[in-house]
Amino acid sequence: MPTLRIDNAEIITMNGEMGVESGWTLLAVDGEITYVGPVGDAPALEVDELVDGSDCLLLPGFVNAHTHAAMTLFRGNADDMELQPWLEEKIWPVEATLTEDDVYWGAMLGCVEMLRAGVTCFADMYHMPEVGTRASIDAGIRARPSGVLLGLLPNAGDMLAKAEVFCRDHDEAGDGLIKPMLAPHAPYTCPEEMLRQVIGVAGDLGVPIHIHMAETDDNVQWSLENYGARPAEAMKQVGLFDVPVLAAHCVHLDEADIAIMADEAIGVAHCPGSNLKLASGIAPVAAMLAAGVQVGLGTDGCGSNNNLDLLQEALLAALVAKVQTGDPTAVPAAAALRMATLGGAEAVFLADRIGSLEVGKRADCILVDLTAPHMYPRHNLVSDVVYSAQSADVRATIVDGCVLVRDGEFTQLDEAEVMEKACESAARLFG
Amino acid sequence: MPTLRIDNAEIITMNGEMGVESGWTLLAVDGEITYVGPVGDAPALEVDELVDGSDCLLLPGFVNAHTHAAMTLFRGNADDMELQPWLEEKIWPVEATLTEDDVYWGAMLGCVEMLRAGVTCFADMYHMPEVGTRASIDAGIRARPSGVLLGLLPNAGDMLAKAEVFCRDHDEAGDGLIKPMLAPHAPYTCPEEMLRQVIGVAGDLGVPIHIHMAETDDNVQWSLENYGARPAEAMKQVGLFDVPVLAAHCVHLDEADIAIMADEAIGVAHCPGSNLKLASGIAPVAAMLAAGVQVGLGTDGCGSNNNLDLLQEALLAALVAKVQTGDPTAVPAAAALRMATLGGAEAVFLADRIGSLEVGKRADCILVDLTAPHMYPRHNLVSDVVYSAQSADVRATIVDGCVLVRDGEFTQLDEAEVMEKACESAARLFG
Numbered sequence: 001m002p003t004l005r006i007d008n009a010e011i012i013t014m015n016g017e018m019g020v021e022s023g024w025t026l027l028a029v030d031g032e033i034t035y036v037g038p039v040g041d042a043p044a045l046e047v048d049e050l051v052d053g054s055d056c057l058l059l060p061g062f063v064n065a066h067t068h069a070a071m072t073l074f075r076g077n078a079d080d081m082e083l084q085p086w087l088e089e090k091i092w093p094v095e096a097t098l099t100e101d102d103v104y105w106g107a108m109l110g111c112v113e114m115l116r117a118g119v120t121c122f123a124d125m126y127h128m129p130e131v132g133t134r135a136s137i138d139a140g141i142r143a144r145p146s147g148v149l150l151g152l153l154p155n156a157g158d159m160l161a162k163a164e165v166f167c168r169d170h171d172e173a174g175d176g177l178i179k180p181m182l183a184p185h186a187p188y189t190c191p192e193e194m195l196r197q198v199i200g201v202a203g204d205l206g207v208p209i210h211i212h213m214a215e216t217d218d219n220v221q222w223s224l225e226n227y228g229a230r231p232a233e234a235m236k237q238v239g240l241f242d243v244p245v246l247a248a249h250c251v252h253l254d255e256a257d258i259a260i261m262a263d264e265a266i267g268v269a270h271c272p273g274s275n276l277k278l279a280s281g282i283a284p285v286a287a288m289l290a291a292g293v294q295v296g297l298g299t300d301g302c303g304s305n306n307n308l309d310l311l312q313e314a315l316l317a318a319l320v321a322k323v324q325t326g327d328p329t330a331v332p333a334a335a336a337l338r339m340a341t342l343g344g345a346e347a348v349f350l351a352d353r354i355g356s357l358e359v360g361k362r363a364d365c366i367l368v369d370l371t372a373p374h375m376y377p378r379h380n381l382v383s384d385v386v387y388s389a390q391s392a393d394v395r396a397t398i399v400d401g402c403v404l405v406r407d408g409e410f411t412q413l414d415e416a417e418v419m420e421k422a423c424e425s426a427a428r429l430f431g
Numbered sequence: 432m433p434t435l436r437i438d439n440a441e442i443i444t445m446n447g448e449m450g451v452e453s454g455w456t457l458l459a460v461d462g463e464i465t466y467v468g469p470v471g472d473a474p475a476l477e478v479d480e481l482v483d484g485s486d487c488l489l490l491p492g493f494v495n496a497h498t499h500a501a502m503t504l505f506r507g508n509a510d511d512m513e514l515q516p517w518l519e520e521k522i523w524p525v526e527a528t529l530t531e532d533d534v535y536w537g538a539m540l541g542c543v544e545m546l547r548a549g550v551t552c553f554a555d556m557y558h559m560p561e562v563g564t565r566a567s568i569d570a571g572i573r574a575r576p577s578g579v580l581l582g583l584l585p586n587a588g589d590m591l592a593k594a595e596v597f598c599r600d601h602d603e604a605g606d607g608l609i610k611p612m613l614a615p616h617a618p619y620t621c622p623e624e625m626l627r628q629v630i631g632v633a634g635d636l637g638v639p640i641h642i643h644m645a646e647t648d649d650n651v652q653w654s655l656e657n658y659g660a661r662p663a664e665a666m667k668q669v670g671l672f673d674v675p676v677l678a679a680h681c682v683h684l685d686e687a688d689i690a691i692m693a694d695e696a697i698g699v700a701h702c703p704g705s706n707l708k709l710a711s712g713i714a715p716v717a718a719m720l721a722a723g724v725q726v727g728l729g730t731d732g733c734g735s736n737n738n739l740d741l742l743q744e745a746l747l748a749a750l751v752a753k754v755q756t757g758d759p760t761a762v763p764a765a766a767a768l769r770m771a772t773l774g775g776a777e778a779v780f781l782a783d784r785i786g787s788l789e790v791g792k793r794a795d796c797i798l799v800d801l802t803a804p805h806m807y808p809r810h811n812l813v814s815d816v817v818y819s820a821q822s823a824d825v826r827a828t829i830v831d832g833c834v835l836v837r838d839g840e841f842t843q844l845d846e847a848e849v850m851e852k853a854c855e856s857a858a859r860l861f862g
Contacts, residue, residue: 072807076814080763113804276750277818279759306818307805315743316750319707323751328710332511372823373544374738376503376850377857383507387708387737392803392823419807426808 002048004028004401007039009053009367010381014060014342014356018334020381026058028363031401036357049403056367056395057381059337060356061120062310063344066210066248066269066298068126069110069136070103073426075302083216083278091303094429100131102425107132109422111139112415113308116408117391118366120399122308123246123269123298123348125183125210129166137174139413140404142364144246144348145170146183146210151194160197167205177400179207179350181246186212187231188222195238208244208267208349211235214257215249216280232257232266241266244349248298249274250288251281258284262291267347270339272316274300285339286321286330296344311391314340318386333386367396433479435459435832438470440484440798441812445491445773445787449765451812457489459794462832467788480834487798487826488812490768491787492551493741494775497641497679497700497729499557500541500567501534504857506733514647514709522734525860531562533856538563540853542570543846544739547839548822549797551830553739554677554700554729554779556614556641560597568605570844571835573795575677575779576601577614577641582625591628598636608831610638610781612677617643618662619653626669639675639698639780642666645688646680647711663688663697672697675780679729680705681719682712689715693722698778701770703747705731716770717752717761727775742822745771749817764817798827 004027011021013036025042027035035042078090103126114122121142126132129147136143147163150156167180182205184190184198202209214220214231227234232253235241241264248269250261261268270283288295297313299305314336321331345355354364370378374388397405404411435458442452444467456473458466466473509521534557545553552573557563560578567574578594581587598611613636615621615629633640645651645662658665663684666672672695679700681692692699701714719726728744730736745767752762776786785795801809805819828836835842 074810075805075808075819076811079811079814079818080760082759086759109804109807116804273750276754277759279753279757279761282754302819306814309805309821312746312821319704319747320751320754322710323707323713326710328513328517328708329511330710371850373540373547373846373850374506374740376540377506377854379505379857379861380507380510383510383737387510388506388733390740390743390821390823392821415804419802419804423808426810430810 002030002401003045004049004051004363004398004403005047006051006053006058009056009058011036011058011357012382013358014338015358018338018382026357026365028401031363033357033359033361033363035359051367051396051403051406053367055371056369057385058357059366059368060341060354061364061366061397061399062118062340063296063348063355064114064119064122064299064308064310065246065267065296065344065347066271066300067110067122067124067308068301069122069124070106070126070132071301071303072109072113072308073102073106073422073429075306077430079306095127097429098127100128102429103128103131104135105418105421105425107135108139108418110308111136111141112413112418115139115141115397115404116394117309117311118368118394118397119308119310120364120366120397121348121350121354123181123210130170133170133173133178137177140399140402142177142354142399144179144181144350146181149182149184149190149194149198151184151190156194160201164201164205167207181208181210183210186219187235188219192238195240199239199243202243208246209240210246211248213247213250214252217252220252230254230257232260236260236264246348249280249283251275251283253284258287258291258293261288261293265294267349268293268295269298269347270295270317271298271300271313272320273313274304276316276320278304282320282324284324285317286325289331289335294343294346295339296347297339309391310340311389314386333383336386337382363398363401365398366394369393369395433461433832434476435480435482435794435829435834436478437482437484437489440487440489442467442489442788443813444789445769446789449769449813457788457796459832462794464788464790464792464794466790482798482827482834482837484798486802487800488816489788490797490799491772491785492795492797492828492830493549493771494727494779494786495545495550495553495730495739495741496677496698496727496775496778497702497731498541498553498555498739499732500553500555501537501557501563502732502734503540503544503739504533504537504853504860506737508861510737526558528860529558531559533860534559534562535566536849536852536856538566539570539849541739542567542572543844543849546570546572546828546835547825548740548742549799549825549828550739550741551795551797551828552779552781552785554612554641561601564601564604564609568608571830571833573608573785573830575610575612575641575781577612580613580615580621580629582615582621587625591632595632595636598638606831612639612641614641617650618666619650623669626671630670630674633674639677640671641677642679644678644681645683648683651683661685661688663691667691667695677779680711680714682706682714684715689718689722689724692719692724696725698780699724699726700729700778701726701748702729702731702744703751704744705735707747707751709735713751713755715755716748717756720762720766725774725777726770727778728770740822741771742820745817764814767817768813794829794832796829797825800824800826
C-alpha cells in the first residue's frame with residue numbers, strides 16, 4: 001500500500017473553521033488521507049513517498065468547476081470581440097475541423113497547465129469527451145467530463161445515446177479519477193423535449209447535469225420569451241433540478257432565482273474572468289453565498305479567459321464582489337479560498353471525496369511556496385494566497401496521493417511533448 | 432562604456448504600431464539604447480553584457496504609476512474592511528511608529544517584488560521619502576518618489592519646506608534614476624491655501640505633482656461641498672494643472688472631468704485592483720483613453736492590493752473596462768499593455784526617457800518567458816502577455832542598462848536579507 005507523507009508545511013485543511021496549522025503532518029495510504037494532525041501524534045508508517053513542505057502552505061487542490069480544456073488550442077486566437085462574431089467566425093468553423101488528436105493534445109495542454117497551477121480536479125464540457133478523458137487520465141488529474149449536447153442539431157438523439165454510453169463506460173475510470181456528467185449545453189440550445197430526455201437519462205444513470213445558465217442578459221430574455229419565466233424558474237418547471245445540476249456562470253440572477261438555486265442545492269460554477277472578458281456581467285456571488293448556494297469557481301475555456309488559472313479566479317471573485325456590492329467586506333479572502341477548494345468540490349458534487357484535507361477523503365492537495373517576495377511579511381496566509389500569490393507559486397500538486405508535480409516540475413509527464421503536439425494541432429487548425 | 436546586447440528575443444518595442452519583431456537585437460551603451468532592429472544590421476560593438484532572449488519576449492519595463500512601496504510591511508495585515516476603520520485602526524496607528532529602518536526595508540521589499548515582476552520604474556508617495564529613495568537607489572530601480580503633504584496638520588509648512596529640500600537634493604540622484612515629485616495627499620486633506628503653496632514650489636522647482644483624486648464618491652461629494660465643483664474642475668480653478676499633475680485613481684469622473692483631464696494633459700494612474708478591493712468603483716478608462724488622457728497603471732500600496740504586480744493590473748484594467756462598458760472590445764490587450772508601459776511613462780512624465788524601446792531612450796526592459804504551458808500555442812503574444820501570463824514569467828529585468836534580475840534571480844541584491852529585515856520590521860510594528 002503506497003504511503004505518502006507530507007511534513008513541515010503550514011496547513012489549511014478547509015475542514016471547519018479556516019485556520020492555519022503549524023507542526024502538522026498529513027498521511028495518505030493508497031491515495032486516501034488516513035491522518036492529518038500534529039506531527040507528534042502521527043502513526044508510525046513506512047513511507048514510500050515523503051514530501052517536504054518546508055516554507056510552503058499545504059492546501060486542498062483547487063477545483064476548476066467549469067472549463068473546456070481542449071480549448072487551450074484557441075488561447076489568444078481571437079480576443080476582444082463580441083460574442084456572436086467570435087463564436088461564428090472564430091470558434092465554430094475551427095471546431096468543425098477538430099480531430100481526435102487535436103482534442104487529445106489540447107486537453108493535455110489544459111491538464112498540464114492546470115496541474116502546474118494547483119488544479120487537481122476539473123469539470124469539463126467538450127466534444128469527444130472520451131478523448132479528453134483519455135488525456136486527463138494520462139495526466140493523472142481528477143475530472144468530471146461531459147460531451148456537449150446540442151438539442152437543435154438533427155443528430156441530437158444520437159448525441160444523447162452516445163453520451164449515455166460515455167457515462168456508463170467511464171464511471172470511476174482511471175482508478176476512480178473520472179466521474180462523468182451529462183451536459184446539455186444551455187436552455188437556449190436544448191429544447192424542452194430534449195432536456196426532459198437528458199434529465200431522464202441522468203436520473204437513470206445517477207449522474208449530475210452540467211449546463212450553461214443565465215450567462216448573459218440575452219439568455220434571460222430568451223427564457224422569458226420561450227418559457228415565460230427566468231432561467232432558474234424555467235429549468236425548475238422542466239424538472240432539471242430533479243437531478244443534481246452544476247450550472248455554469250449564473251451571472252443574471254434575481255432574488256427569486258437565488259432562492260431556487262439554494263433550495264434545489266444547485267452547484268454553481270462562478271467564472272468571473274470569462275464573464276468580465278466577454279462583458280457578460282458580474283454574478284451576484286455575495287448574495288448566492290449568503291443564501292447558501294454551493295458556489296465553486298471556473299475558468300471557462302481558454303477562448304474567453306485566457307488561462308486555466310483558478311487562483312486568479314479566486315482573486316477576481318473576491319475583488320469583483322466588492323465593487324459590485326459597494327461593500328469592501330463582501331467575499332473576503334477566506335470565502336474566495338473556500339470557493340476555490342471545498343466550494344468547488346460541493347459544486348461538482350464530489351465533496352464526499354475531495355475539497356478538504358480530512359481523514360477518509362482522497363489526497364488531492366497542493367503546496368504553495370511562501371518564499372517569493374510577494375508572500376512577505378506573512379501577516380495572514382489566507383489573505384496572502386488569495387490577494388497576493390500567483391499560480392506559479394504552486395510547487396507541488398498531488399492527486400489521489402500521487403505526486404504529479406514536485407518542486408515545480410512534472411514527475412512523469414513529458415511536458416515538452418505536450419506543448420509541441422498542441423502547437424502542431426494549433427498550427428494545422430489555424431494555419 | 433559598458434555595452435549591453437540582447438539577442439534572440441521576440442520584441443515589442445511599443446514604438447508606433449504594436450507589432451512583434453523577430454530576429455531583432457537591442458544594444459545599449461552606458462544605459463542608453465543605441466540600436467534596436469534587425470540583427471543583421473546591428474553595429475559591431477564589443478559587448479560587456481550579453482543577454483540571451485531565446486524563448487522570451489522583450490518588452491519595455493512596466494511602470495507602476497502609483498504606489499506606496501514601504502507599505503509592503505502592511506500586506507495582509509488587514510483586509511476586507513471598510514476604508515475608514517481600516518485607516519484609523521490598522522494603518523495610521525502603525526504608521527505613527529515607523530522608524531527609518533522600517534521604511535527602508537519595507538521599500539526595499541517593495542523594490543525586490545517589483546523588479547521580480549518586471550516593474551522598472553515606480554511613482555511613490557510615502558513618508559520619509561529620502562529613506563525610500565535610498566532603498567530604490569540601492570535596488571537599482573528607477574523612481575519618482577515623493578513624501579506625503581498633509582495640509583491639515585499643524586506642521587504642514589515644515590513638511591512642504593522639507594519636501595522642497597528633498598526635491599532639490601534628489602533630482603537625478605542615483606545616476607539619474609531618481610526624479611522627485613511633490614505630493615499633496617489629496618484635495619480633501621490639503622486646503623486650498625496649502626495647495627497653492629505646493630503649486631508655487633512645484634513651478635519653481637519644475638517638478639510634477641502627484642495627488643490622489645476622485646478615488647471615491649465621497650471625495651466627489653466633498654469637492655462639491657467645499658469647492659462647489661467636482662474635483663477636476665475644482666483643481667483646475669485652484670491652478671493645480673498649471674504644473675504637470677499625476678492624478679491617482681480618478682474613479683469618479685464625468686464627461687466634463689474627462690475633458691479637463693485630456694485638455695490639461697493630466698497623467699492618470701489607474702489602480703483597478705485597489706479600486707475593486709476597497710469597493711471604490713471602476714474608473715472610466717475606455718472613455719479616458721478615447722478622450723486622449725495619458726493613462727498609466729498603478730498597484731497602489733500593499734495595504735489595499737495586496738501586491739505590486741503591475742501585469743495583474745494590466746489584466747484587471749482590460750477586464751473591468753469590458754464589464755463596465757458592456758463592450759467586450761473595450762480596452763483590448765494592446766491598450767492594456769500600452770498603459771502598463773508607455774502610457775505609464777507618459778503618466779509619470781518620463782516618456783522622453785522610458786516606456787518604449789527606441790534609440791535615445793534609457794534601456795529599461797524585461798524578458799518574459801514564453802515557455803510556460805499557459806503561453807502556448809502562441810497565437811498572439813500581446814494577448815498572451817496580458818490575458819494569460821503572470822509576473823513570475825518575467826525572467827530578466829534591466830534598468831538603465833543594468834541587468835538586475837537574470838534567469839529569475841537577482842544578480843547583486845541579497846534578496847534573503849531584504850525579506851529577513853522586512854519581517855523583523857513587521858514583527859516589531861505589529862507584534
